[in-house]
Amino acid sequence: MLPQLHGRKGPKYKALAEAYADMIDNGEIKAGTKLPSQRILSYQLGVTVGTVTRAYQELSLLGKTLSVVGSGTYVKETLSADSYYHPLDSQQGIDLSLCRPLIVSQQQHLHNALQQMLGQPQAQSAILDYFSADGLCGHSDTLRQWLNQRWHSKLTPERVQWTYGGQHGLSVILQALTRSGDTVLTEGLCYGEFIHSCAQLERRIQPVAIDDQGLVAEDLLLQCQRHRPRLLYLTPNVQNPTAVQLSAQRRLQIIDICRRFDVLIIEDGVMYCPPEQRQLPLASIAPDITVYVGSFSKYFAGGVRVGYLVLPANLRVPLLKALRSTCMHVSPILIDLICRWLCSGAMEEVDNHIAMELRARYRILTQHLERPADHVIQGFNYWLTLPPQHQAEQVTKQLYELGVRVRSGQQFCVGGYGQVNAIRLSLTGPKTRDELRAGLEIVRSCVR
Structure with missing residues (x-):
């Protein structure tokens, strides 16, 4: 199937590269397909060999093709944007362990x-x-x-x-x-x-x-x-x-x-x-x-x-x-x-947006768990002290099995500082407020 250059603007090599790129993206040309040799394609389209050469170079720069010495040019296996930018180490469930800034603007x-x-x-x-x-x-x-x-x-x-x-x-x-x-x-x-x-x-x-x-x-x-x-x-x-x-x-x-x-x-x-x-x-x-x-x-x-x-x-x-x-x-x-x-x-605008979102998330925390003490800074993390009948390590494990990740207080202890019966909740770990609500509801069920 020959690419159609009619109606495309700009230099011919650009138009040819764009036409092939569109065909690859639309699935008209499958991964692994060998493209015509430069000489044959130039004859079929009525363009110079140099035009085809530059077009193939452009396709390679776009990540659409791979040139194999002595064999030809082949269409590469491509990933969708979702797959391409998907973390290598991704975990399911609700993450209350990761302390990260909220993406707003x-x-x-x-x-x-x-x-x-x-x-x-x-x-x-x-x-x-x-x-x-x-x-x-x-x-x-x-x-x-x-x-x-x-x-x-x-x-x-x-x-x-x-x-x-x-x-x-x-x-x-x-x-x-x-x-x-x-x-x-x-x-x-x-x-x-x-x-x-x-x-x-x-x-x-x-x-x-x-x-x-x-x-x-x-x-x-x-x-x-x-x-x-x-x-x-x-x-x-x-x-x-x-x-x-x-x-x-x-x-x-x-x-x-x-x-x-x-x-x-x-x-x-x-x-x-x-x-x-x-x-x-x-x-x-x-x-x-x-x-x-x-x-x-x-x-x-x-x-x-x-x-x-x-x-x-x-x-x-x-x-x-x-x-x-x-x-x-x-x-x-x-x-x-x-x-x-x-x-x-x-930077200042994002700062204000983060502060506004944090206020909303602390209201959710108050509704589901407890009101933070006056001396607590309402930042990304909340330190939840557990009653004696609930040990931090056991609660952390139980929450993990229920699809919620938190950090046990022992992970922050220095040397022989002592046993700490608490967990750290990162209120900015969940990407949405609804996800935060769901996570805190599960936490509440495990510690009350």
Whole structure:
């Protein structure tokens, strides 16, 4: 069956490629079919061999065909968009274990940024090139200006550095500022991937007690006296997993203790915190002893693996060395998208949309389980303490069998911190409110 070129505009090779592509997409030409040789097709259509050659090259670029040397050009087996973009590791049921940002208007902002980029050849040329870890001036200035406005500060260029998300930032810090066998203090209940990173790098991790006001200063003092740690890792704005916030008094106490014992504070600010509950970071109060780890994964989209460090100027050299050893530099293409969203107001718009959706989801939580305590930050996660008759591990297993995934509190325990009878529910795991309602209804049936 010959492709029909009549009525198609543009160069003949483009028209021929488009005609063949349409026939393949419509199923008129099946996968595995061998296309006519270039000479024969040129004779049949009355075009030059060069036209057919370019058309076949275009089809190959479109992913429609495969050229086999000495044999010819064959139609490739193609996947539908649903199949092509389907996760390799997908699970059925309701996911209350995955802490991810809600997708609200991000797709439109992605479309707008890419369309804008298409009309800027200078930008395209710049973001496709190699750079040092310092990157591009405009990108650095954009991030710094955004942070200065957000923190009411005056950060200098040498204090800000891009990373591939928060987890990459934490790994860079551990590599740059600690050695095998060094002690790192953390909250007794801690972000699991940080625990794994310390184990992988052979850093000793020591828990510090927490309560409904965050890290307990008295226990921090005791652990500093006992272990002489190099770092203190904590999540003051939204504790992961309990969602409590470090009180103002404790912040000052912790800074004072860390100064006395020459302990560097690693402040993880990755977790989403609603605008009305945000506090100024420790890095703005004690900039000389604090490294702040930020990310846009929770505030915009999980697939945008871009984060940043705000660091004391005297630590820039070792941190840059560690950064270069892991990735040389962060992709300027991803950073450029982030900067466009920061400048256009898209980041702020998505922030507000996420906050609005979270309020709705917490109303659903209240209807199905319980009203959150006043000290709990209403972010992505909710820490559900279980009554003694329901053990967390058993509840987690039971829920899994009923098609609902949650995280047991034991997954967040550091060392010998103790038995924790609680589960973490990620209210943003379900993609719809109806799915969240269904999941919480099953949780309620298992814990009441």
